[in-house]
Amino acid sequence: MSGNLPVRGHLDAMLLSVLSAGPAHGYAVIETLRGRSGGVFDLPEGTIYPALHRLEQEGLLSSRSISVSGRRRRVYQLTRRGRGQLGEHRQAWGVFASAVDTVLRGSECATAR
């Protein structure tokens, strides 16, 4: 299995979360992702584009081409459906993380006894 598979499993949610702050191009998205994770999620830069394209295909993102400093750039932004999906991801992650936390702490307590 690929070493970054755990990241890929949650990449959709993270991309939607990064773009919930406002429209951004691919380079900015991966910079934000790396910055917010404190450098932990150091993916190959190109790998976010297939995911961005698929999310757009699914209607969770929209994109448009704009000119920035004389350079054409494609900027992605969240759609209404994408915003709803992000809410669902956050809720599901909250439940999952809480459950894992409870299990791990439980085993810690059992070990201590």
Next chain:
Amino acid sequence: VRDCSLIEQYLCELEAGLRLPHRVRRRIIGEARDHLEQLTEDAPVDGKAAAQAWATEAFGEPAVLARRFAEELAVGASRRAVRTGAAMLALFLILCDLCTSSFLNVPLGWVSDGHGTPLLWIVGQVGLVAGVVSLVRARIAARDDELDTVRLRYAARGLLVLAASAVITVAIACSGIATVLAAGSAHRGSVWLFAVWVLVCGVVTTVAASSTVTASRRLESIDDSPLTATGREAPMDMLAIAGDGCSYLARRVGLVARSGRITAAVSRVATAFRPFDPSEHPWRYASLVAVAAGCLVPILGFVVLVTKGQLNPSQVGDLALTAPALIAFEGTLVLLGYAAFGRYLGLRQTASCRSRRGPSA
């Protein structure tokens, strides 16, 4: 002036690996170029060449990235394939209806003259060729250890063409059988002809489908395969995955290269055609095939007449009159088929990247 920079070489490799519509490919390459240029500007190393090397490495392996695109966009690709198949089916059915009712002036159906119609044979040709190609590709794919999702898409597409052709052939055959049965015992021989034809289509379809499914199941061992997807998208993913192998299979079987060598040999003989590389001149190659296919039809007609002992001056005259029309008809169909399915089935590739890469290599 051609840019031979590392970034352009990287983009060429990426583009060569992308088996996606031209519009999508162009957009992906544009985004990748923009990202790579930005990375080069921000690279923590000195020198343009070193910065570009750093940027391309940070962006990821082109082959891996192309494969990731194929995986991520597989569902959309298979939906497009289904839509195209449905459109082709509708077009063929309309064409069939038009031909029976007006052009060919056959009032009761397809086989009232006892020989079928040209369209029946053309549909049969498409079905047979697509079937055989899919069958060969799928059988090889089932045994290959190096399959990945990028390499299998074309098998699914071939199967789609095959399925559409089989459906049309079955519909035509049913129509013909019904017509013959209604007309009485005079055309019983044609019923057998249609029955055998339907049986052949059915067998080819079934074997090709089972081989492709077997091939796609082997992909379970590949990391991150969409086969592991659950829910309603899994079958569509599977269809797309099953098809990806044929771009690889087309190269492996060497269909294009072999047919190219034959064409080159033919073209050396014919003074009208100078030797050329079919991969560099795909349309010229297709035109040659079209003319050859068009010539073959009246020749076969002549052979049939001779075999049946029905060759008389009036029939030879009829054949001479219809031959140009048949050549044009078959030639047009071959060209249309090549235009519609050439790239779709992996028989021709985009030449833009190859031509860019050639001199820089």
